[in-house]
Amino acid sequence: MVGLTGRVTGRVGAGLVGEVLIQVPERQGAEAFLAHLAVPGEPLAPGTRVVVLEYQPPRTVYVAPAYG
Structure with a gap:
């Protein structure tokens, strides 16, 4: 999960x-x-496009804006 991107x-x-x-x-x-x-x-x-910096199973992520 870490490093994957998504949208808010x-x-x-x-x-x-x-x-x-x-x-x-x-x-x-x-x-x-x-x-x-x-x-x-x-x-x-x-x-907003985001990148996952931390993952806590089963369904929680910590995100930051994805630039670029």
């Missing part, structure tokens, strides 16, 4: 548990995960 579907921010949709190649599709900010900062609005 439910706002992610400080004190908020958001949601991201991540393409999981091994499972041949996209899956929704509960998401937290990996690094404190501005909230991430729906549609």
Whole structure:
């Protein structure tokens, strides 16, 4: 999971548990995960591209904005 990219579907921010949709190649599709900010900062609005920095099974990820 670490290093995969996805899109925010439910706002992610400080004190908020958001949601991201991540393409999981091994499972041949996209899956929704509960998401937290990996690094404190501005909230991430729906549609923001993110990268997974930490994964806590079964469905929680810590994300940061993906640049580039």
